[in-house]
Every structure is written in structure tokens, then in C-alpha cells.
Amino acid sequence: MNSEHMILGVALTNSFGAHPAAWRLPHVNPEAYTDIDVTVEHARTAERGGLQFVFIADRLFLHGDLAVSNPLFNMDPIVTLSAVAQATERIGLAGTASTSFFEPYLLARQLKTLDVISNGRVGWNAVPSFEPDAFANFGKEPPAREKKYERLHEVMQVVQALWGSWGYEAGKPDQQGRYADPAHVKPVNLYGTQVGTRGPLPVPPSEQGQPVIIMPASSGYGLQAAVMYADIIIAMPSSIEEGRAQRQAIRQAAAQAGRNPEDIKYLAFAGFTTGDTERDALDTRLALDAHTDIRGPLARLSAYLGLQQQLTRPDEPLTTAQLTAVQAHPQDARSIRAVELAHAGWSPRDILAHAVFDPYPSVVGTAGQVADHLQEWFKAGAADGFMLNFDDFSTEIGNFVEQVIPVLRERGIFHNTYEGKTLRDHVGVPPQYGVNPRITTGPQ
Amino acid sequence: MNSEHMILGVALTNSFGAHPAAWRLPHVNPEAYTDIDVTVEHARTAERGGLQFVFIADRLFLHGDLAVSNPLFNMDPIVTLSAVAQATERIGLAGTASTSFFEPYLLARQLKTLDVISNGRVGWNAVPSFEPDAFANFGKEPPAREKKYERLHEVMQVVQALWGSWGYEAGKPDQQGRYADPAHVKPVNLYGTQVGTRGPLPVPPSEQGQPVIIMPASSGYGLQAAVMYADIIIAMPSSIEEGRAQRQAIRQAAAQAGRNPEDIKYLAFAGFTTGDTERDALDTRLALDAHTDIRGPLARLSAYLGLQQQLTRPDEPLTTAQLTAVQAHPQDARSIRAVELAHAGWSPRDILAHAVFDPYPSVVGTAGQVADHLQEWFKAGAADGFMLNFDDFSTEIGNFVEQVIPVLRERGIFHNTYEGKTLRDHVGVPPQYGVNPRITTGPQ
Numbered sequence: 001m002n003s004e005h006m007i008l009g010v011a012l013t014n015s016f017g018a019h020p021a022a023w024r025l026p027h028v029n030p031e032a033y034t035d036i037d038v039t040v041e042h043a044r045t046a047e048r049g050g051l052q053f054v055f056i057a058d059r060l061f062l063h064g065d066l067a068v069s070n071p072l073f074n075m076d077p078i079v080t081l082s083a084v085a086q087a088t089e090r091i092g093l094a095g096t097a098s099t100s101f102f103e104p105y106l107l108a109r110q111l112k113t114l115d116v117i118s119n120g121r122v123g124w125n126a127v128p129s130f131e132p133d134a135f136a137n138f139g140k141e142p143p144a145r146e147k148k149y150e151r152l153h154e155v156m157q158v159v160q161a162l163w164g165s166w167g168y169e170a171g172k173p174d175q176q177g178r179y180a181d182p183a184h185v186k187p188v189n190l191y192g193t194q195v196g197t198r199g200p201l202p203v204p205p206s207e208q209g210q211p212v213i214i215m216p217a218s219s220g221y222g223l224q225a226a227v228m229y230a231d232i233i234i235a236m237p238s239s240i241e242e243g244r245a246q247r248q249a250i251r252q253a254a255a256q257a258g259r260n261p262e263d264i265k266y267l268a269f270a271g272f273t274t275g276d277t278e279r280d281a282l283d284t285r286l287a288l289d290a291h292t293d294i295r296g297p298l299a300r301l302s303a304y305l306g307l308q309q310q311l312t313r314p315d316e317p318l319t320t321a322q323l324t325a326v327q328a329h330p331q332d333a334r335s336i337r338a339v340e341l342a343h344a345g346w347s348p349r350d351i352l353a354h355a356v357f358d359p360y361p362s363v364v365g366t367a368g369q370v371a372d373h374l375q376e377w378f379k380a381g382a383a384d385g386f387m388l389n390f391d392d393f394s395t396e397i398g399n400f401v402e403q404v405i406p407v408l409r410e411r412g413i414f415h416n417t418y419e420g421k422t423l424r425d426h427v428g429v430p431p432q433y434g435v436n437p438r439i440t441t442g443p444q
Numbered sequence: 445m446n447s448e449h450m451i452l453g454v455a456l457t458n459s460f461g462a463h464p465a466a467w468r469l470p471h472v473n474p475e476a477y478t479d480i481d482v483t484v485e486h487a488r489t490a491e492r493g494g495l496q497f498v499f500i501a502d503r504l505f506l507h508g509d510l511a512v513s514n515p516l517f518n519m520d521p522i523v524t525l526s527a528v529a530q531a532t533e534r535i536g537l538a539g540t541a542s543t544s545f546f547e548p549y550l551l552a553r554q555l556k557t558l559d560v561i562s563n564g565r566v567g568w569n570a571v572p573s574f575e576p577d578a579f580a581n582f583g584k585e586p587p588a589r590e591k592k593y594e595r596l597h598e599v600m601q602v603v604q605a606l607w608g609s610w611g612y613e614a615g616k617p618d619q620q621g622r623y624a625d626p627a628h629v630k631p632v633n634l635y636g637t638q639v640g641t642r643g644p645l646p647v648p649p650s651e652q653g654q655p656v657i658i659m660p661a662s663s664g665y666g667l668q669a670a671v672m673y674a675d676i677i678i679a680m681p682s683s684i685e686e687g688r689a690q691r692q693a694i695r696q697a698a699a700q701a702g703r704n705p706e707d708i709k710y711l712a713f714a715g716f717t718t719g720d721t722e723r724d725a726l727d728t729r730l731a732l733d734a735h736t737d738i739r740g741p742l743a744r745l746s747a748y749l750g751l752q753q754q755l756t757r758p759d760e761p762l763t764t765a766q767l768t769a770v771q772a773h774p775q776d777a778r779s780i781r782a783v784e785l786a787h788a789g790w791s792p793r794d795i796l797a798h799a800v801f802d803p804y805p806s807v808v809g810t811a812g813q814v815a816d817h818l819q820e821w822f823k824a825g826a827a828d829g830f831m832l833n834f835d836d837f838s839t840e841i842g843n844f845v846e847q848v849i850p851v852l853r854e855r856g857i858f859h860n861t862y863e864g865k866t867l868r869d870h871v872g873v874p875p876q877y878g879v880n881p882r883i884t885t886g887p888q
Binding site: 023024025026028030031033034035036040060061062063065066067068069070071073075076078079080082083084085086087101102103105106109110112113114116117133136137138139170172173174175176178179180181182185191195196197198199200201202203204 | 470474480519527531547582619624639640641645
């Protein structure tokens with residue numbers, strides 16, 4: 001890994017893509033949610049492009065209205081990643097597992113086993129759950145925020161202590177001597193208020209030692225935890241300025257916590273629908289949006305454009321009078337973007353098709369426009385890389401690998417091939433085994 | 445599945461085999477514990493032989509003395525089985541998961557996801573944990589026996605209720621209409637004293653609906669639970685008589701619990717070391733036992749033979765005086781077997797090499813002797829099938845598939861190929877989706 005190169009993770013998640021109508025497209029297998037072969041094929045395509053890792057987000061409840069969309073997350077990230085591990089060779093395998101419900105011994109065991117059998121390719125996105133719907137599936141009410149983070153700290157430290165409990169010094173099996181040196185496979189005896197363990201965990205080091213830690217960008221308790229534990233932080237900045245500011249804030253907090261800021265990689269969400277022309281891409285997006293009632297989005301767009309009156313002609317560019325009246329909210333990147341598109345002559349329907357209201361910056365355009373977006377953010381220091389989200393995974397991953405990756409390589413901002421074998425190699429974060437020794441406090 | 449045919453499961457567990465010295469054999473890969481390719485190859489060989497399922501047992505702590513042996517269980521059964529699922533097509537995939545620690549929502553989700561992605565090949569061996577070493581890894585003390593079984597009942601019913609919460613009636617995705625009918629994906633709202641959930645679980649039916657349930661043979665609370673939930677019961681009878689008696693007791697208890705006794709399959713543990721001749725097989729076993737101090741086993745053998753004096757010449761057949769003095773404990777199958785072998789002229793070392801002290805009946809002999817053992821038990825009604833354990837998995841699974849399976853097929857007691865696609869098909873147990881409706885009591 002070279003800091004001239006961006007890191008690219010790609011959200012596999014539900015195998016359809018980020019748009020809730022992707023499952024309806026005629027070329028899409030509508031059973032992709034339950035068909036592991038589809039997920040595997042997507043991961044293999046990403047691997048062919050040299051992407052550093054696939055990523056499976058999670059929610060611990062049914063998320064999505066089945067009348068109109070597939071369940072929006074994955075059936076089970078760990079089970080899915082293990083199958084994907086078996087069908088891939090190099091690409092990293094990252095997934096979310098909540099710190100709120102898993103017993104740390106079971107979680108440590110599953111993640112490190114997956115890391116061992118994948119030859120060191122695993123990343124764990126460690127997040128506390130907050131949704132009442134998730135807690136209900138465990139017969140519980142959500143705890144107070146500080147209790148959630150107390151548990152997160154305990155789980156992180158107990159899991160990592162278990163990971164380190166089979167020491168490298170235990171050695172490799174010697175058929176003429178010992179299987180391992182029992183003196184270096186030791187209990188951890190780490191007990192917090194909410195969780196604890198004796199150990200050891202009977203899982204030897206993986207090729208990268210133990211999984212890479214991923215955490216979401218957050219503030220307060222969440223930022224404090226992320227700079228203690230995370231190798232990768234995934235964020236949703238809405239603009240280059242916001243990305244730069246958040247990345248800098250994290251780097252500063254990391255330095256204050258005694259870590260090298262270079263050791264934490266900041267990835268920004270980015271979404272894509274591509275086409276041979278911008279018009280093609282917009283039409284693809286419009287096909288996805290066809291099942292959405294446009295009245296709600298139109299009303300929202302009117303407000304974002306600062307118009308007093310509703311937009312009523314979705315397929316006509318704004319009138320001169322309307323264009324004179326539009327006014328962006330200066331702090332809101334979505335509003336600024338919508339005003340730009342209106343002035344460029346796009347109709348309201350096409351402005352919406354530019355994905356202006358997606359929860360993260362999205363490009364609906366050509367492969368060149370996608371590459372420009374990534375390059376601009378990366379070169380501006382707004383991200384060390386990206387978490388890619390495709391509206392329609394089945395089409396876009398191939399387009400990205402065939403059309404965008406070559407451009408990024410030509411521009412010298414993406415690696416030509418995997419530099420090493422492990423996820424740690426791919427993303428350029430340092431070795432760690434067990435709890436980071438810079439963290440001196442055990443669970444409280 | 446045809447009741448003229450026996451069911452064969454095979455214990456993959458730690459990938460070396462049942463003998464703790466198997467990892468030392470020169471032809472064995474000493475890193476098989478962490479190398480998924482070895483496990484996959486073993487499963488594929490078993491699949492080539494038409495075995496109904498592979499089985500991965502579990503303990504939630506480091507089991508085995510690393511100075512002399514590998515860890516005796518698997519790193520993680522669910523993660524391992526998911527990788528094996530991806531690399532196999534037909535064979536069933538069964539594994540142990542304790543009811544004592546897993547949150548039922550997470551467990552239900554992982555097992556059903558695995559069942560879906562393997563196209564309906566999963567079996568869950570549901571066991572309560574009892575070992576203080578396991579509880580210590582969760583920062584707990586073992587509860588009283590009735591509390592363990594209270595939790596088991598609650599977990600079984602909550603897990604199965606979650607499995608059934610996405611109804612078949614929800615239908616398949618219709619790209620012109622609904623993804624699924626939300627009216628048939630419903631909360632379960634099942635709460636016990638120890639665990640509970642709201643649901644639903646966002647996982648549609650697998651090809652077999654939901655995983656097959658396996659439980660260990662037990663008595664009291666354990667028997668009561670097994671006849672309520674199990675499709676397969678795995679037992680360790682030490683003789684045909686014990687197997688017949690236990691199988692009959694289970695069938696009677698099942699009938700009393702309102703189930704069809706034919707719907708519960710009783711499998712007996714059986715162990716094997718094979719060779720071209722019985723002498724070859726004994727020599728293979730002796731090589732495995734070479735690292736074991738013989739003095740303890742010799743003393744134990746003296747006692748089992750009813751001798752007042754210690755055996756001191758391990759490589760000589762017993763003297764006429766010794767043979768006159770030997771006397772079997774009439775209730776102890778191991779003692780009876782040891783006396784038979786002494787009278788047949790085997791030396792003490794060879795008697796021990798016949799695996800007389802293995803925890804379950806084992807054959808050390810030719811493929812024909814193995815087939816005879818299985819046939820005799822099966823024809824006597826002592827088992828509906830077997831849980832096979834190989835001393836050295838790497839050699840024995842191939843021998844079994846190449847040499848024993850053809851004999852069983854010639855004798856008409858093993859199927860020629862998989863009759864169906866799912867584990868339920870392979871073992872001949874009826875469909876079930878959600879909680880068995882004959883169980884009328886929810887968690888107490």
C-alpha cells in the first residue's frame with residue numbers, strides 16, 4: 001500500500017445494490033438476496049478489479065418494506081463472508097457485527113476463525129446498536145448511550161485480548177515435538193461490568209495476526225472509541241470540505257490518543273450509476289426511480305432550491321423566472337448541487353435522477369465522471385479512499401472494474417494489483433496482535 | 445431415504461481425526477486444524493461416498509493438551525461449515541452450537557442463513573453446555589441443571605419460531621409486483637424467562653424449510669427435550685444390547701410425546717482404523733499410540749480382565765495361567781471384548797490396539813470387518829445409522845469411501861446415491877417449519 005493510491009472498499013451488503021428498486025430490473029436475478037452464487041460472483045468481479053475489500057453492512061432487524069423492496073441488509077454477514085472467503089483468493093472481507101449483543105468469546109472466535117481460513121483477509125466493522133427494533137429482537141430495551149459505549153469498550157478489549165491469547169511464540173506444530181507451546185497460549189482473565197472472559201481462545205494467529213478493525217465516523221463517545229481501536233474509519237461526508245474537516249479532526253484525535261494518524265484510514269461513502277453518456281446514466285437511474293411517487297421528491301426539491309412555489313412540470317427545465325428565484329442553502333451541499341443542476345438546464349426529474357437526495361454523494365454519469373469524483377476528493381485530502389455503493393450492483397461492479405479502474409490506474413491513484421496477501425497489506429495498516437498496548441485501561 | 449438403508453454421518457470436527465496423535469503421522473498435514481482446504485477435501489471425499497452428512501462437534505474452551513495434541517475440537521463450526529457449504533453440493537452440514545450462550549436471534553439467523561445458502565443441507569446439534577471451563581469464557585458459573593434445560597427449551601422454541609416467521613405464503617419475489625407479502629412475515633413475540641425475541645427474522649425458507657435438529661441421547665431433562673425437538677439423536681451405546689434398549693426407550697418416549705417414532709433417527713457412534721489385514725490395522729493404531737505411555741492402559745486392562753496381578757509383558761500373549769484367571773465383568777462390553785481378545789491369543793499391546801478403551805465401539809481391522817460391524821448393529825435394530833469417527837481422518841475417509849461403502853451397497857444397506865437435495869431428504873425426516881405444532885407450551 002502506497003499513500004499515492006486510494007483504498008476502495010465496495011458495499012456488497014444485500015447483493016442487489018443501494019437502490020431499493022434494483023431487484024426489479026429485468027436483468028437482475030430477483031433471488032440474489034438468498035443466492036450465494038450471486039454474492040460470490042460480485043465479490044469475484046471486485047477482486048478482478050483489485051478492490052481492497054468487500055463490505056457487508058448489517059442491521060439486526062428486518063429493514064425495508066417487503067411490499068416494495070428486498071430486505072435492505074444481508075441475511076448474515078459472517079456466514080456470507082465465510083462462503084465468499086472460500087470462493088475468492090485475495091480480496092479483503094469486511095463485515096459489521098454489533099458490539100451490543102454478541103458474546104465476545106463467540107464473536108472473537110468467529111471473526112478470528114474467518115481470518116485464519118481466509119489467510120488474513122478479514123475486517124470487522126464494530127458498531128454499537130442503537131435501534132429499538134434491534135433490541136426488541138433480543139427482548140431488550142436500548143440502554144443509555146454511555147452504557148452502549150461502555151459495552152463497546154469492553155467488547156473491543158475482550159475480543160482483542162482473546163485474539164492475542166494464542167501467542168506467536170507458541171510456534172507451529174512440530175510433528176516430532178509439541179503441537180504448540182502451552183506456555184504461550186494463556187488465559188486473559190479480562191472482566192468488565194457487562195462482559196468478560198477467562199480465555200484463551202484456541203485459534204492461532206492468522207496471516208495478518210488478527211482482523212483489521214473498522215468503525216464508523218462519529219463524534220463524542222464514538223470518536224473517542226474509533227481513534228482508540230479503528231484501523232479504518234468509514235464516513236458519510238456530504239462534501240469535500242466536510243470530508244477534509246472530519247478527516248483532519250480524526251487525525252488530530254488519533255494523535256492525541258497516542259496513535260500515528262497515518263495508521264487510520266478515512267474512507268468516504270460514494271454512490272454510482274454509470275452509463276455510456278450522462279443521459280444514459282440518468283435514464284438508468286430514472287428506470288430505478290420509476291416505482292417511486294415523484295410528488296414527495298419534487299416537493300423536497302422545491303424546498304432545496306429555495307422556491308416558494310412547488311415545481312409542477314417535472315420534465316421541463318426551470319423557467320427563467322424560477323431560475324432567477326432559486327437560492328441554495330449555503331451550508332447544504334445537496335442544495336448547492338441542486339441549484340447547479342437547475343442552472344445547467346436539467347429538468348426537475350433529471351435533477352432528482354442525479355441522486356441529489358442520496359444519503360451520500362453520488363455520481364450519475366459516465367465512468368470518466370466517476371473517476372473525476374474519486375480523484376477530486378482523494379487529491380483534496382477529503383478521503384484516503386472510498387466505500388463504494390452501486391445503485392444496481394449487478395451492472396455497476398462490472399462497469400466500475402472495466403471502465404473506472406483503468407482510468408484511476410492511468411492517473412496513478414490506484415494500485416495495479418494487490419501488493420500483499422492480507423487485508424492489512426491491502427490497506428496499509430500496521431501489525432497488531434491482541435489489545436493495542438497503547439491502550440492501558442482495561443474495561444472499567 | 446429408505447429404512448433398509450443406514451444413515452452415515454461423519455465427524456469432521458478437528459480435521460485430524462479422533463485420535464489425539466493423528467496430527468503427528470508423517471502423511472498428515474500438521475496444519476490441518478487451521479487449513480480450510482484440508483477440511484474441504486475431507487468433506488468432498490465424504491460426499492463422493494454419498495455419506496449423508498459431515499458433523500462438527502464443539503467445545504467452548506481449549507480442549508486438549510497442546511504439548512501433545514492439537515485442540516481437539518474445531519475453531520468454529522458455523523464459520524467452517526459455511527466455507528464447506530460453498531465447496532460441496534449435496535452432503536449435509538451439521539454442527540454443534542450450544543444453547544447456553546448464543547443469543548437466539550443471532551443463532552437462528554446464522555443457522556438459517558447457512559441453510560439457505562447451502563440449499564437446505566444444514567443440521568443443528570443443539571446442546572446445553574455444562575463445563576465450568578466453557579462458562580468461564582463467558583464470565584459465568586454453570587447454572588443448575590434445570591436452569592440449563594429451561595434455557596434450552598426457550599432457545600429451541602425462540603429459534604424455531606424465528607425460523608418460521610418468514611412464511612412460505614409470503615411468496616417469491618415478483619419483479620412486477622411485491623418482493624414478498626408483508627402480511628406473512630410477522631413478529632413472533634415469544635419471551636421466556638431467560639431469552640426472548642420480537643422478530644421476524646428476515647430469512648426466507650430454505651429448500652428444506654429450516655435446519656434439521658440433532659440432539660445427544662440423554663436421560664431425564666435431556667431425553668424429554670430430545671423427543672420434543674430432535675430429528676436425529678446421536679448416542680454412544682457401548683454394545684448392541686445397549687443401543688437397542690436406548691433406541692427403543694427413545695421411540696417409546698417419542699410416541700408418548702405425540703411424535704411418530706419413525707421421525708427420530710437414532711445414530712450410534714462408531715470408530716475405525718482400517719488396514720489391508722487386521723495386523724496392518726493394528727500396526728497403524730500402534731503407531732498412533734506410540735506417544736502414549738503404556739503403563740496406565742496396561743494397568744487398566746489388567747483390571748478389566750479381572751486379573752489380580754499386573755500384566756508385565758505387553759508383547760506376549762497371556763499365559764495359560766492368566767487366561768484361566770481372566771474373567772469379564774458381565775455388564776461391561778469393554779471387559780467382555782478384552783477377554784475375547786485375550787482368549788483369541790492377542791498380546792496386551794494388541795488388545796489395547798483393538799481400541800477396547802475408546803469411548804465408543806471401534807473397529808481396528810479390515811474394511812470387511814468394519815462393514816460387518818455396521819451391518820450387525822443396523823440389522824439388530826441397535827441403530828438407524830452411525831456417527832463415524834476415524835482415528836486418522838486423512839487416511840480413513842478415503843478407505844471408508846473406497847472400500848467400505850461398496851460393501852455396504854452390495855449388501856443393500858446403504859443408498860447408491862443421494863435420493864434428494866436436502867439433509868431432510870437424505871435422512872428421511874418430515875418437513876417442519878417453525879415450532880413443531882405438537883409442542884403447545886411456549887417458554888415458561
